Amino acid sequence: MKADRRSVAILGAGIAGLSIACELSENGRVLTVVEKSPFVGGIARSVEKDGFIFDLGGHRIYSDKKWVIEKVKNILGGDLDLVSRKSRIRLGERFIDYPPKPLSVLSSFGLWEGTNILASYISSAVKTKVNAQKGDSFEQWVVSRFGTKMYEIFFKPYTEKVCGLPCSEISADWGVKRVGVESLLQAFRKALFQANGLSRTYAAQFYYPRKGIGTIAATMADKVNKGDNRILLGWEVKEVRWQQKAIESLLIANGDKQEELVADRFISTIPLTLLVSLMRPALPPDILEAALKLQYRALVCILLIVDKERITDDHWIYFPDKDIVFARAHEPRNWSEELVRDGRTSLCVEILCSKDDQTWLATDEIITEKVVADLSNLGILNSDEVMGSFVERIPYAYPLLKLGYQDHLAELMGCFSQIENLHLIGRTGTFKYWGMDDVIEEAVLAANKMLR
Ligand SMILES: Cc1cc2nc3c(=O)[nH]c(=O)nc-3n(C[C@H](O)[C@H](O)[C@H](O)COP(=O)(O)OP(=O)(O)OC[C@H]3O[C@@H](n4cnc5c(N)ncnc54)[C@H](O)[C@@H]3O)c2cc1C
Numbered sequence: 023m024k025a026d027r028r029s030v031a032i033l034g035a036g037i038a039g040l041s042i043a044c045e046l047s048e049n050g051r052v053l054t055v056v057e058k059s060p061f062v063g064g065i066a067r068s069v070e071k072d073g074f075i076f077d078l079g080g081h082r083i084y085s086d087k088k089w090v091i092e093k094v095k096n097i098l099g100g101d102l103d104l105v106s107r108k109s110r111i112r113l114g115e116r117f118i119d120y121p122p123k124p125l126s127v128l129s130s131f132g133l134w135e136g137t138n139i140l141a142s143y144i145s146s147a148v149k150t151k152v153n154a155q156k157g158d159s160f161e162q163w164v165v166s167r168f169g170t171k172m173y174e175i176f177f178k179p180y181t182e183k184v185c186g187l188p189c190s191e192i193s194a195d196w197g198v199k200r201v202g203v204e205s206l207l208q209a210f211r212k213a214l215f216q217a218n219g220l221s222r223t224y225a226a227q228f229y230y231p232r233k234g235i236g237t238i239a240a241t242m243a244d245k246v247n248k249g250d251n252r253i254l255l256g257w258e259v260k261e262v263r264w265q266q267k268a269i270e271s272l273l274i275a276n277g278d279k280q281e282e283l284v285a286d287r288f289i290s291t292i293p294l295t296l297l298v299s300l301m302r303p304a305l306p307p308d309i310l311e312a313a314l315k316l317q318y319r320a321l322v323c324i325l326l327i328v329d330k331e332r333i334t335d336d337h338w339i340y341f342p343d344k345d346i347v348f349a350r351a352h353e354p355r356n357w358s359e360e361l362v363r364d365g366r367t368s369l370c371v372e373i374l375c376s377k378d379d380q381t382w383l384a385t386d387e388i389i390t391e392k393v394v395a396d397l398s399n400l401g402i403l404n405s406d407e408v409m410g411s412f413v414e415r416i417p418y419a420y421p422l423l424k425l426g427y428q429d430h431l432a433e434l435m436g437c438f439s440q441i442e443n444l445h446l447i448g449r450t451g452t453f454k455y456w457g458m459d460d461v462i463e464e465a466v467l468a469a470n471k472m473l474r
Contacts, residue, residue, distance in 0.1 A: 029053060031272060031283050033259050034291035036064025038448025038461045040242035042289055043251075044097075045469030052250045054283060056274050058258040061236075062243045064291075064450070065419060066458055068236030069325070071412050074368045075361040076325045078414050080338055080352035081235035082107075082228035085459035091229065093462060097241050102229045103358060111340040112400070113175060120340055122176070139171040159425055163194035164201070177201070179342035183349045184374050185319060185422060193423040199455040232358045238458070257281075259292065261302045268443050287472065291448035293318060293418040294434060305437060312433040316453055320377040321419035324348070324393045326369045327410040328403055332356075333367055346400070347381075347392045348373045366409070371397070377417045386413040421453045445472070 030046055032039045035057035043055050061067050068077050082105070085091050095102055111120040119126040131139065164177045178189050181200075185192055231237040247253050254274070261273035272283040290297050298305055298313040338352050348371045354361035355368070362368055371393050375381035381389065390411045397403050421427075431453050438446055447468050449456040456464075 029285065030287045030289065031056065031285035032289045032291070033262075033272070033297075034058075034064065034448070034451065035062040035239070035243065035253055035255070036291055036448060036450065036461075037066050037239060037242075037458050038291040038451060038465050039064075039289070040239055040246065041462045041465035042447060042469050043246040043253075044242050045466055046472070047246050047248070047251055049469075049473050051473075053246070054251070054285070055246065055253045056257050056259055056272065056283065057253065057255050058292075060256045062253065062255070063236045063239035065416055066235050067239060068234030069412075069414060071325060072327060072410055073363045074325075074327050074354070074366075075234040075236075076323070076354055076368065076370050076414075077235045077352075077357075078323045078416055079321065079350070079370065079372050079419075080354070080357060081458065082230055082337070082357075083235075083238075083458065084225045084228045085457075085463075087459065087463060090459045090463050093466070094229070094238060097238060097245075098231055099241075101233070101237065102231055104227055105230050105337070105357065106227050107225065108336050108356075109338040109340070110336050111176070111180070112343065112346075117339070120338075139169065139175070141169075145169065158194055159190050160192035160194055160196045161189040163197040164189070167197075176342070179344065180340055180349065183342060183344065184420070186374065186376060187422070187424065191425055193425050193427055195428075196423045196455065230357050232360045234354075234358070234361060235458075259300060262288070262290075262297065262300045263302050264441060264444075267441055269441060287443045287445065289445045289447060289468075291446075291451040293450050294431075294446065294453045296418075297438075297446075297451070298434060309434060309437045312430040315424075315430040316427060316434070317422045317424070318377070318418040318450075319420040319422050320375050320382055321416040322373045322375060322381060322389060323414045323416070324371045324373070324390055325412045325414065326371070326390075326394070326403075326408050328367050328369055329407045329409050330367055330403065331365055333369060333403060346396050347389075348396065351397075351402075369397075369403070374419070382415065386411075389413060418450050421449070421455055423455060427453075 029051050030053040032043055032053060032055040035055045039055055040062060043053055046053055065078065066081055068075050083091065083094055109120045110117040116130045118130040160181060164173045181189055181192065181196065243253055257274045257276045259272050260275050263270045263273065269288045274281050274283055295313045295316050298309060304310065332355055334353050335356055336353065337356055338350055340350050341348055350372045352370050353367060354370065373381055390413065394405050394408055398405050438444060445468060446452050447464055449461050
């Protein structure tokens with residue numbers, strides 16, 4: 023085992039790790055990025071199968087901060103399309119626009135049900151004004167803003183499918199990030215006037231790299247991988263060795279090979295709870311206990327190559343129905359024609375689950391069979407049109423924002439803040455429900471601080 027000294031060691035080569043690596047290497051820092059998987063990009067990578075390119079869940083680029091978009095444009099050198107979003111949600115037997123527009127709600131639900139939705143919204147809006155009721159749970163957050171009907175029809179079934187928990191046990195923070203808008207009226211206004219604004223859910227347009235979202239991480243990695251810098255792919259951080267308020271080194275491994283990596287500063291973007299478990303000596307029992315209370319939701323993506331020119335013209339389709347195994351699907355062709363070939367199309371279908379549950383452990387064959395059966399029952403494709411299929415598993419896809427998660431998170435962040443040469447950044451690394459834009463912004467700000 024040999025020891026190597028670098029100025030900075032970065033744990034994880036997702037968007038967070040690579041963004042900060044770009045900033046620091048541009049400013050002369052010599053660094054090593056250690057990435058467990060054989061690829062860069064983390065959650066925001068694209069995979070290629072038989073010439074078809076898939077994101078692991080469609081990833082668009084959107085930010086209300088112009089400088090973040092400019093940064094991504096600079097990285098990609100203009101290889102970016104501006105796309106007008108079209109998405110639908112399947113409710114009962116109907117597909118309706120998502121986010122909902124007033125006319126599509128009325129035409130899908132009819133005058134009676136549509137009026138009921140509106141009445142329930144008005145009554146909750148009045149109650150909220152009178153009682154100034156906010157509430158801690160996602161359920162309270164939605165009901166007080168959108169009314170019981172919208173909650174029951176739209177928000178409850180989909181959110182419970184994504185999180186695997188009752189909405190009464192999910193923090194209101196999920197609503198702030200996922201829904202964004204503050205009322206049904208604001209939602210309709212945004213959907214009607216196609217306004218781009220603060221909420222990513224309601225953004226009418228977004229940017230997309232023609233060869234898949236993974237191009238961002240791949241281009242960042244090319245920028246970093248120069249001179250004395252190293253990006254070690256397939257190397258896993260096994261131990262984080264610390265003493266007297268400082269990290270001393272990392273024990274990293276690739277198969278039978280082991281190395282000790284010494285650096286002045288360490289930046290972690292790996293799952294926060296995993297980092298806790300890798301600390302040597304171990305952190306105090308109350309910190310280990312707090313880490314056990316924070317969980318991530320896992321994602322299984324089923325990638326299908328389909329012998330058909332096009333299936334839909336949507337970017338995403340949402341499936342809240344409990345009886346359908348998947349929660350969301352996207353057709354890459356509608357994001358960029360360069361993701362498909364030979365006049366055929368493809369589909370990425372997302373199933374949310376918990377790491378180590380039945381879905382996670384099911385064989386690729388079983389899970390694909392279920393997905394294809396549901397897709398054919400829905401009339402989306404016929405099983406004999408599926409020419410190829412692949413399965414990708416992401417163990418730490420979403421931070422599960424359970425009620426009260428903030429206290430456990432604060433405990434962990436408080437503990438790590440005492441280690442002077444360790445910096446935690448990223449969505450997975452800080453347990454935040456963040457988009458790539460938030461992650462890039464945070465990485466740039468953190469780099470600026472370190473370079474001062
Ligand atoms: C289904 C889905 C759709 C999304 N859609 C969008 C979207 O449309 N727009 C948007 O802006 N954002 C979207 N996001 C969010 C976006 O993917 C994330 O914000 C971003 O990719 C997070 O990057 P990160 O670097 O913080 O984390 P990660 O990508 O999780 O990176 C962490 C890295 O650490 C590595 N690692 C883990 N353990 C170890 C170890 N022991 N040793 C070494 N390396 C290790 C992992 O392999 C990984 O590469 C979506 C997320 C999901 C799940």
